[in-house]
Amino acid sequence: MMTGSLCPSPAERLNRARADLRMGLPVVLDETTLAASVESLDPARLAAMRALGPLTLAITSWRAETLKARVYDGDLARIMVPESADLRWLQAIADPADDLATPMKGPFRTQREDDASVARAAIRLVKSAQLLPAALLVQVADAPEGLTRLTVTEAMEGMANEARFAPVSAARVPLRASEAGRVHVFRPDNGAEEHYAIEIGAPDRMKPVLARLHSACFTGDVLGSLKCDCGPQLDAALRQMGEAGAGVLLYLNQEGRGIGLANKMRAYSLQDQGFDTVEANHRLGFEDDERDFRIGAALLKRLGFSQTRLLTNNPKKVAMLQSHGIDVVERVPLKVGMSRFNANYLATKAAKSGHIL
Ligand SMILES: Nc1nc2c(ncn2[C@@H]2O[C@H](COP(=O)(O)OP(=O)(O)OP(=O)(O)O)[C@@H](O)[C@H]2O)c(=O)[nH]1
Ligand SMILES: [Zn+2]
Numbered sequence: 001m002m003t004g005s006l007c008p009s010p011a012e013r014l015n016r017a018r019a020d021l022r023m024g025l026p027v028v029l030d031e032t033t034l035a036a037s038v039e040s041l042d043p044a045r046l047a048a049m050r051a052l053g054p055l056t057l058a059i060t061s062w063r064a065e066t067l068k069a070r071v072y073d074g075d076l077a078r079i080m081v082p083e084s085a086d087l088r089w090l091q092a093i094a095d096p097a098d099d100l101a102t103p104m105k106g107p108f109r110t111q112r113e114d115d116a117s118v119a120r121a122a123i124r125l126v127k128s129a130q131l132l133p134a135a136l137l138v139q140v141a142d143a144p145e146g147l148t149r150l151t152v153t154e155a156m157e158g159m160a161n162e163a164r165f166a167p168v169s170a171a172r173v174p175l176r177a178s179e180a181g182r183v184h185v186f187r188p189d190n191g192a193e194e195h196y197a198i199e200i201g202a203p204d205r206m207k208p209v210l211a212r213l214h215s216a217c218f219t220g221d222v223l224g225s226l227k228c229d230c231g232p233q234l235d236a237a238l239r240q241m242g243e244a245g246a247g248v249l250l251y252l253n254q255e256g257r258g259i260g261l262a263n264k265m266r267a268y269s270l271q272d273q274g275f276d277t278v279e280a281n282h283r284l285g286f287e288d289d290e291r292d293f294r295i296g297a298a299l300l301k302r303l304g305f306s307q308t309r310l311l312t313n314n315p316k317k318v319a320m321l322q323s324h325g326i327d328v329v330e331r332v333p334l335k336v337g338m339s340r341f342n343a344n345y346l347a348t349k350a351a352k353s354g355h356i357l
Helices: 010-023 043-050 061-067 087-094 117-128 152-160 218-222 230-244 260-272 277-284 294-302 315-323 343-353
Strands: 027-029 033-037 055-060 076-080 134-139 165-172 181-188 195-200 209-215 247-252 307-311 327-332
Touching (some): 010 117, 010 152, 033 117, 055 061, 055 117, 061 087, 076 117, 195 230, 195 294, 209 230, 247 294, 260 277, 294 315, 307 315
Parallel strands (some): 209 247, 209 307, 307 327
Antiparallel strands (some): 027 033, 033 134, 181 195, 195 247
């Protein structure tokens, strides 16, 4: 029997829940419901859940809209799973990859009675595990031992809470852009992603620092993808900081605007079917931007900065920093890396996401 401080805290159980969902294990919500990610479920676990009672599939209203399923719960829909439905049926609802090839998926019966808060927490959990936002639910009288347990309140509050970051390590790394580079690694207290800060020179903490919040883009930053402008933005930001002799670039591990690389590649393949970057996210069931923008403000403060000259074309980043205690004295545009492959992408960001072209 674990006692006192050796017991996992709600935040620790939340992080376990993410790992369990990624492995295909259900988690117990409010002691009443088992929730599993459709994406990672296997046939044996599906059969075990089905043996417990009628199954419900929770999806977001974005996904429901594409599937023409009636939405009674605002931001989500609860589809009643027919007894004949197998794993492929569930996966076809979760994953839009074959929507165009097999458009006739319904009609679906969606639940309108009872409270949707357990379903909502389940969707939030699978999303925060960077899985497709589709959660299979079954009600239970006695939840099996050994599964991770959370109340809906613990899950929702845990995901809404702002992480606190501690510096882990830092070292000098001479860069092409500046020999006076220093890389800092920060670790959150909630078991989530680490993020990095690249400090150039020795910026004066009493003056506005030339800063960039850069969200990870494996394809753009590492591979030199022409589908976006991330790689050239990363290079140009560091170069400008090198030329100015001082600056700070936060490299935030929020791949794919927070949906993760696997989902970003799903979004790219929808873009190949003709959908734009925003529509692709929505068809997958995500918001167009799932990033937690508070992280950037927290890290800047942790590094001792309170005023910035922010390199960005995204007014939302400016507004977020302002509302979280970082003064943005100037927005410095960062317009580089346009190509014929990303012209539509950049135009969509300007038209739909408020970016300044
Ligand atoms: N979901 C999704 N993410 C994408 C796509 N293209 C690029 N990204 C991600 O978008 C993010 C771009 O981040 P940033 O360049 O920091 O942010 P921004 O909002 O474009 O703002 P600024 O560049 O500062 O003007 C990265 O996480 C990329 O991985 C896409 O088509 N779909
Ligand atoms: Zn990119």
